[in-house]
Amino acid sequence: MKNKNISRNKSNISITFYLAIALPIVSCIVILVSYNTTGLDMVLSTISSLVDYSGFKTDGGWHFKLLLILPLISVAHYIAFSILKKHERPFEIQLLQGFMVICYVVVLSIFFIGVGYTMAVFVIKAFSYMHFFGNPFDRLNEIFASHAYIKAYEDLSNYLWANIVNFYTVVIILCITQVILAKTLYARKIEPFFAEYINNRANKNTKNEGLTSSQQEYDSLVDRVKDAKKYLPVKYFKNNQTFIGKDIDTNKPVYIDDGEIFRKELPHFAIVGASGKGKGSFSQTFLSQMILKGYTAIVFDPNDDTHLMKNLSFHTNKVGRKFRLINFKDYLVSQIDILQKCSAYEFEELMGNMFPYLEYKDSDGNYYNQYSRDVIQKYYIKELNDAECMHDLHQKVFDKYGEDALKNPNGELPQFVSEFLSLSNRPLVKVRNSISIKESIEAGDVVYISCPRLNKRTELAVLCKAFMMRIVQILQNRDENSKHVFMFIDEFPSFANLLVKESIEQLRKKACTMLVNLTSFESLDGIRSDVDGGSVKTAIITNSIKLIYQQPNTRISKSISDMTGTKIVYKENKIIKRNSAMKEIEEAYETTKIPVEVNVFSPTLIENLPSNVALFLNYGLPKMVHTEVLKYPSDTKYPTLIEAEPYNANDSETDSADDNDIMGAL
Template sequence: MLGHQLLVRMEDLLMPWCGALTGFFSVGAITAFHAEKQIRSEIMTYLSVSGIVGIFTWMLLPEAPRLDGQLWLVLLLTGFALVWCWYRRGIQMLDKLKLWLTRPSQLAREGRTDVRYVASLLPQPREEYDPRQYHIHDGFFMGLSVTGAPIYWRDRLPHLAIAGTSGSGKGRKLQDLAAQTIAKGEAVVYLDPKDDEWGAHALFSACFHTGRPYHYLRLLPESPPQFNLLAGAKAWEIEELFIATFDLSDKGKASDFFKAKDRNAAAVAAKLAAERSLTISELYHEMAADAFWVEDSPGFLGKLREIAGVEAVNAKAGDLSLATLIEEGGGLYVVGSMTLQSVRRVQQMIFVRVQQIASARDRMAGELRTVCVIADEAKYHISRPVLQGLGASRDKGMRVVLAFQSFLDLRDCPDDMDPDMVVGAIIENTPCKLIYRIEDPVTARWLAEKSGIILIDDEARQLERNFALAETGDGGRTIRQAEHFLIDTNKITSLPSGWGVLYGQGLAELCYVSPYRVKKCNEAITATSAISSDINLPDNGSSTTPSSVTSGMVNKSQRLRNECIFDLDE
């Protein structure tokens, strides 16, 4: 009797909650059927149907409380909703928790990078250090590795390409390389068209501490005469300077007819300058004094007049000599321009002239002093002779360091040069490459391929969609081998400032270069005046020249003109 009363009271208490249990069984039946688990589906269906049939049977009894039946129905719907929410969101949250708690297999390798999270895979900015503490006499310090170990180029440093967007760290490496080169007793010609804030001071400091001569050449207007660019040059060398910087090469167009006339004028001008040791300004006045050249080669005379107006390279005498600098070592810092056409032409001429002097040295006389030309913003210094001489100049004691932002930067070349040829020549002739952050995707893609291919693991997951239309994992994953780049485009386009990728010595590796800190001083940016040629160009572009200058020159020009024309006709 007591047991029966207890059972009745328990029935009244538990009966409504069986509705929730029936809802659970209903969802379980649907899920098991969806997963094609027949036995489980049949059991769940039986339990859920039994619960539903049982409650309706119970509600038909006269003494059955209506409130319990209504409460049963509410709990049935509540249980169904709760389970539906669990399958909709709860299982996905459980999958995330499982993934977080799972210990990955030690057999799995590194996978692909995600640009959204690539920063976590890159080295963090390091504290600044003094690069000079890592300089050695039998190698070049390139930077610190990810582990903090110094990276050296032990062999003879070849031509070097340094690429990266503005502010990524190119300048600090150029300054460090210049200082190391000076410390090894080499000659450095630093061509800077943008007038870097620290470049001249870094080179001056290196020369000062090693006792090497230092020269500062400023090509911009209002700079004093400092040296004669044509001093000591042979006629064919001067002619090459004109052809290289005046864009006198044939292009296969109708304009080639006029270029032939300009090249004829360049040949005559080169002979005059070589025989009489003229400056460019004096040469212009002599050529302009001959009416034949004014009428026959106005294009050549116009360009000659442009560079004749750059007073810095029109000194009759001075302490600066490119030949002496290359012979004895030291540093020359040249400040040019990225906008003034006349200055840009002179920048190119200086590069070619250094190449001529370095190549003309006697290699049988002993070991040649290395001449290092550092060309920041390389596109403003590139000419056909420079690119053609890259392959052979290294054997003649010359090293070229070219700094640029991307391949797009290099393609902005003179009209007489093929952009693809320019990019190809620089890529092929710079075995050492130091690459900072790159913005151009095409350049970044090529550099990623250059780093080499490695095997990685590509992961595949099997997802299922449940009755709540939520995708869930099956708890497993599939790994397959795939090819990827050692340093991919995501890393190259996201490198922190100061971090670069070094190519050319084994595997490509990350390295960090700290700024080359020096004190600023006026001596580093003071241009030394020299004796001027005392010839002023007329403002109106006329060929008026002082009689003291033109006396005896016209006959000389006419004789050479006749010789050159005769040779041309032959």
């Protein structure tokens, strides 16, 4: 692609050089020859009429004419040599480019021929002062002598200055102006005007010469992405737009209008692809932009992504906000109250997600589970007010009612009580004076949760998922006009449950946009929770803008390909012509083109996408974009873990003897 760019630039330079330098000299010679040669009157009259149009027969008559056509040649040059050069070029775009080049060359040629005419007038005038007598050497010396040219210049100085010196001065000024316009006004106004049309044609570049094989698709992909260069995303950040990446076909930045996000017109974001292909890079760039704009970000990271953590921490500190790091793996440190002053309804919903057996079931187990539901309703919910953490709530219940009140008819404590106590005893959540997540959200802080392994139902996994569900509850109960929040969930299938599935459809209305990372949509089919994975998959696909990175699995790549939409290609069929006797095959072939509907991006392309190149779907026409990681200073320190005051049972009024009875009963 470098060679292509060099040849394009050389082509542009050669055209400009020919028009500005070579064309006046050539036209001057042609005028002189036709002026002094009988039989070339037609050539001279044609050139003369062109010069009449350009205004070079007078002292600067070209001024007004050039002003009239200046917008035309300026725009034509930008379209032909800037916009269309960067695109995949099917015949339709080549035709448009050719027309613009011809328009630019023909119009400017008329003016530069006028310069040649002026030069010819000067030469003819100079020759009128020359006397060709004597031998050939004397005549040759007369041509190179300066006196004739000086006299001609004295007679035509005003004419020469107006039509050559001033003209080229104006041309230089116009070239500088063109460069400035190309970087500013044209890039903002003209290019967006043409972009959709051009991209549409580029995306459908197989309508006439369709890509009909996997090899062609692969070769096309290699050709399109081989010139993608690394760049700094921060250079493309804007206050009212969110930078996604650079369009592979146009090399122009791709944005999402922030107004569409905050007006709740856009769905959530699904970032899908194989590990190490760019999902994390895009997530860092997207979230950092929102943090720099003052919006809250909530992150659930089960992978200990140090780069993501440091990047977001750096940008949070940059705007003077607080970075709240909660690490469930560092569970011996008192950090957070996961109840967060929840209401009775929220507590019951939260417990139902933490302890699946609380659900009503048509089985014998429902008899015993009813006692767990009863203690929640009769005791725990009544003591929710002012409970500082799970353990504090448990202590309040036992202090007030005693363990005998909680036992079932068999004299046993319900399963819920023992499991709730076991979870509440974890130092991580056994706290006093915990930070308020609701207040942190309202303050625009970043809440970063480093999660444990979630593939098994361990106590830490249960607590982490419960905390995520509590945050979802807080977001669902916000006012619709609250400041926007962005919630990022890495390894999304590990968190998926009924509450999350419902929140996908509800949170957008509550000024919250979700970003979910997952290896593939199919990974949702196998989730084991209180909701069918297929319904979560449908909810995500239906309610998301998608960035699809490489999917090496053939079955998965086919399903992604179906999401990209369709186009029409023409497949060539060669039919062998036979003679009338149908005995011998002739060498003549008849080719027919059959229209075939295919997906915009094929499975082959999706399987071979290079790192940091993704398909951008469900926001305008499908695009292929190049995303890059956002850099942060190498000396950025690991953020500090939040710490709360540890909960001490001795601070309560619980009688130690009663405590011993309780512990003995458990």
